[in-house]
Amino acid sequence: MNGILDELMSSTAIVRGQRFLSNSFCFDEELNVETTIEDGTKDGWLACAETDCSKAPRDLSRWLSKLSSTPSCFRYFLDGSRRVFKLDDVEFDGKIYPIAAGQIGIGCCRREGRELAKEFFERGLVVVLPNCALKHQREYIRAELLKDINASATLTRHRLTIDKVLLYNLDADLSFEAKAIAAVQNYMLERERLAVMKLIEQRKLRKGAYLIKDGSIEYRADDYHAGDKFNWVLGVAKTFNASRCYVRLDRNRLYVDPMLVARLNRFERTNAYRYPMRVSDREINFCVWYVRLHENRFARNAFDGVLKVEKLMTPSEVKAGVDSERIDLISAHLMRERNPVCYGADRRWADHIYPMFVTEQLAKSNYISDRLFLKLF
Template sequence: MPNSILDIIAKDTNGKCYQSYKYCADEELKLPTLDYDDKGDSFTFIKNSCGETDTGLITTKSVKHVSEKIIDNKPLFQFFLDGSRRTYKIDDIEIHRNVYPIIAGQIGVACCQRKSPDNFKCIKVNNKLVLSLPRAANPNAAEAKLFFNNLKDKVNKHSSLEKRNLYFDKILSYDSRKLDDNTKYENLGIATIQDEMIETEKIIVASLSDENLINSSQYLIKDGSLQYKPMKSSNFKELIKYKNHYKSVVGVSKMFNPGLCVDNNGKSNADKIAELKLFHRTPVYKYCNGLVGNVYFGIWYVRIREKRHSSSPFAGVLKLEKILITDEEIENGLDSNEVDLITANIINERNPVCYGKDNRWANHLYPVYLTENFIKSKYLSDINFLNIF
């Protein structure tokens, strides 16, 4: 039996491993954050088209009175979804005289439910270990899925995994063609792990919807954007099913690209968002995302923290997204009363804060922060994970 997992990989891929230094790629590579929230080439702004029914709303509006009116009501948001991943550079492998990185990752996706202020618990969680290899690692390109599945099964029989009761859920593959100067194989490997995390998020949202846990009176906050790539599974190809799963889901982005904020004429709106007054929201803007089959989104911004208490003009501002489901919504936009209700509930989630615990505190909602921490608590330590190899 080969001495290590890397020996198994080298043998089955006809490659050669170099026993390179192993490290956590998220820290050591110093890569920019892989931000899927604001991809300018993934969505199209619909000019001269209002994203909500109140077509007379041109400037910002205060939602403070709505938030105060509902403060004693049952919160609209009862479910909170977050996904996280941690990636590692495990080794370098030579295949056909080219040298590629072997990337591994820990993925965690969880949904927590808040039944009452003192009853907050995880109801769905999916933790998985994955590897990402170059596509060139497969000697028989025509049977890639079969090859990587068989390789995964061999790897999972190694004693270093069995004695820890661990296993790899998947071996992913990244593009191994010659790259331009601005792209690194490490980035491509990490991106496959990010995509796998997103696919896991979609599956959990679908299950919550199918079980009617999320509905018109019990919404879900999904940390980050809703502007996904198309689902890989054939069970999710129907556009109507995709929309129905996200009918009661609001995407809340802590980080967004101000350069992509535009008004209804398509002109930059970054200055107005930076100058948003406390508890004010923008009008809803309509976008179309071709990545998921011409799905339309309503996108707006709200300030939940005073600017003077924040470290930057956009700290304390959240980007909110909701999918336009019906033909009426696509034509006329979201109901402005629903937008106000969603925004008011977001404002009422602003306390407590995680100040001193997370430098993103001004843009963080505490239930999302708790969900994120729960996921990360399930990770193996970096040392334990790297010692598997």
């Protein structure tokens, strides 16, 4: 192969083991890997998180007419994407472990008027090894290894650098392949978080210039303790686990009632609910609600056409609840994003909002080609 791995194995003593020169390929992106906290349900949902929980579901058709000639409040759209490749199998101490590599892309678009433009794109390349591949796992050893990798002739020739060497543990809870994918996924989430922080620090987010981040915003990061900073950031997920839709309120307790979400009519939303998460021994709170953009009669299942929306609650919102009118407004603006659709280009079209679809395309279209990427190794 004469790629980075060969150079590493032959010229350094950091990585040990014997290569098998097995097939390289891209892991199925759909491989369902438990990599991070989903839906916050592990910490349990609490009661209503908004000021008015008297109506459920809430029909926002009136808001839609009211907003018909108002500019959208969403200006930035951010999405992370990853591709993970199995490079080879290596043998250590009589056992075989996969070596993987990943490309991640963090795309961010801004909307000016009604047109989308690139705000930024960041690429990340990582190598994933089993932790037993290194004699020592100390950080400086990894830094040395990274230095060696980036000094390799192959990367220099292509003017590329590997950003990080990731390790996966050898616990028996998941397959090694899934662990490798999870390592890349977590790295991508971290880069997403940094990208969100960048927009916040550049003071680009404000009223009328919200950021929509694709998927969850439940990062376990200390940044969240920074009060109102995240006031203009929303996590919008197109897929969610229906078995965790804790939306029926009964004497301050929530029950699983996926049908309430499934039965949402077009332009309706559920109430918003609060759920806490502990980060660095301090509690932070998110509010979550569901909105239906499209009827599901043309869709694949009952939950198609519904988006899950997350927002970090400020301390005052935790006390008094998030203003229901604000949630209505955000929801109505989201409903206005229902068109155009990416029907035909993505089977999740009913759950996609178009700017996010384009942002996803921005991230994916900037990947190094699979062939070139694999050839590096």
